[in-house]
Amino acid sequence: MSNSLNSNFKRQRRSNKSAAELIQGIRSGNNADLAIGITILESTKQEHHELADEIINGCLPFAGNSIRLGITGVPGVGKSTFIETFGNHLIEKGYKLAVLAIDPSSQKSGGSILGDKTRMETLVRNDNAFVRPSPSKGSLGGVAKATRESIILCEAAGYDFIIVETVGVGQSEIAVRGMVDFFLLLMLAGAGDELQGIKRGIMEMADALIITKADMEESRKVKAAMAEYKNAMHLFPPHDSEWIPQVGSCSAISGEGINTILETIESYVNTTKLNGFFDKNRTAQDLKWMDERINELLLESIKNKAEFQRLSHTLSDQITQGKISPFRAAEELIRILKVG
C-alpha cells in the first residue's frame, strides 16, 4: 500500500493542484482528489502542512453529516470480509461509504499488514465506496490525527457512512472511540476470550458486539457465545448514551444478520439524537480535538524557533556525552526559553 501512497504523491506533484482545486474535486466526488487530499494530511513534510490546513478548512463547512462507525476485532475475526459485505449492503440501500483503516503496529519495516493482501476487492472497485488504509509508519497519535482529519474530507465528499477500522486490539481502539458515533466489536464464537486477546476495556467501549462467521460454527456454540457476552456486557457500568449495547451474530458469507446490524446502528442514532447524547458526544469529541490541535500547533510553533533548535542541539550533545540527564536537560531548556 505504500506503493499507492507513493503513486498518490507522484500524481499530486505531477498534477500540482492548488488547495482550492482539490477542495473542489473532493466536493464534486472525485475520489482521486480525495486520495491526494488524504495523502497531504498524512504527510509529515513541513511544506504540506499549510496545504493540509487549507484543505481541511475548505472541507469543514461541508462535514459532519455522516454516521461515523468504529469497527474492531482481533486479526482473524474477519473484519475485511465483514466490512465488504456490510459495505455492499449499505450501497444497495443507496448509501455511499468510506473505509479508513488504522494499523500503526509495524513501525520498523513500515510494512502494513493491510498491504499484504488485497482486501475488500468489491468495495475498492465500487464508485460508491472509498477504501483507504492508514500509512503504515508513524506514531499512533499521528495516525489518529490524520484519520480524524480524513473523516472531514470524506464527509465533504458526500460519504454517508465512514467506517474507521482498527487492526488489533489495544490503544488504537481508544483513539478511534474518540472519533466515531458508534463502536462495533467483532468477536469469534468458540475461541476463549483470553486467546482472542480482547480486553475488558475494549468490550466496555462497544455499542454492539457481533459474533462473526456464524455460518462456520454450530448454532449452539454461537448462541452460547452470545449469552456469555450478553452477561459480560451487563457487568459494565451503563453507557452515558443510555444505550444498552447489543449482542448479535452474522455471517458475512451468507449475509445473515447483516441488515440487523444496520438497523441496530440506525436505532442507536435515532435514540441518541432524541436524548441529546449524539450531539453531546460529538461536541465532547470536538473539544478534545481542539485540545490536541492546540498541543500540536503550540509545539510546532515553539520548536520551529531558531533559539529552541540551538538550545536543543546543545543539550542533545551534552546528553550524548553523558554530561546531563534528559530529565534535567528538558528543565534547563524550559528555564532558558522562559516559556513558563
Next chain:
Amino acid sequence: MSNSLNSNFKRQRRSNKSAAELIQGIRSGNNADLAIGITILESTKQEHHELADEIINGCLPFAGNSIRLGITGVPGVGKSTFIETFGNHLIEKGYKLAVLAIDPSSQKSGGSILGDKTRMETLVRNDNAFVRPSPSKGSLGGVAKATRESIILCEAAGYDFIIVETVGVGQSEIAVRGMVDFFLLLMLAGAGDELQGIKRGIMEMADALIITKADMEESRKVKAAMAEYKNAMHLFPPHDSEWIPQVGSCSAISGEGINTILETIESYVNTTKLNGFFDKNRTAQDLKWMDERINELLLESIKNKAEFQRLSHTLSDQITQGKISPFRAAEELIRILKVG
C-alpha cells in the same frame, strides 16, 4: 491493585515525607518508600508534580546500572508465571529485580486486568523483588512516562534487573521498546499466529522469542513452532544491534530453558556493550525522553497561564454552540497568543 495505590497514598499523606527523606529511603532499599515515590510519579495532581521532579532528580545520579528488559505476549501466554519463575531464578543467582507492569487497556471503569487476581505471589513476598502494576487509568503516554521514570527510581534502589511487562499486543509494546535494553516476546506453540494476535511489528522488535508452556505441549509441536518462528525472524531486516534474535522455549513450571534465557540476555548485553550498540541505544532513548519531557513541560507551562485558560474557555463555548470548528478554534487561539 487500586487499593494498594490508595493505601500508598494514605501512607504517604500520613507519613508526609519530604523528597529528601523519600530519596534517602529509596536509596537505602526501603520498598515502601519506593512504592510511595512511584505513586507520586503516577499522580496527575498538580501538587505532586514538583515533588515528583525532586525525587527523580535526586535518584538520577544513582540510575542506569540495571539491565532493562521488556517482556510481552498475549493474555494467556503465561507472562506472570514466566516472570515469577525467571525472577526467582535471578534472585537465586544473587540479583534483585523490579517488575513494572503496563496495562492501560481499561480506560472506562479503571479496573485493571492485573488487579483481578493475585499475581507473582512468591516475588511479591520476596525482599529481593519489587512488583508494581501500572495505574489502571490514564493515557498510554502518561503511563509510559510514569514507567520510564519508575525505572530511574528502581535503579536508584539498587535493582539489577528491571522487567517492564506489557499486557496485550499493540502500541504499548512500541513505548516499552523505547525504554528497555532487551525485548522478549513470549509465544504459545500450537495456536496460530493470527489467533495469538501477534503483529509482525511486535516480532520485529524482539531480541528473543520464547515458546512458553513447553511442558504442556508435545515436543514435536514446540520444535515445529520454533522452526517456524526462526524462519519468520530471518525475513525481518537485521537489527541495528547486529544481534541475531534468538528463538527458544521454556517451561515456567519445570524450569526448563529458564537459565538459557538469562544466558541469552547476558550474551546480548556483552555483545552490544562491545560493539557500542548498548550505549548508543540508551543515548537514543535518552534523547527521545528529553524530547517528550520538553513537550510536556512546554505544554504545561503555556496551558497554566491565565490568558491561555481564558481564551480556551471562550473558544470551547463557541465550539459547544457550533459557532466554530475545533480545527479553526485551535488556530485562532495560537494566533491570539502569538506563540509562533
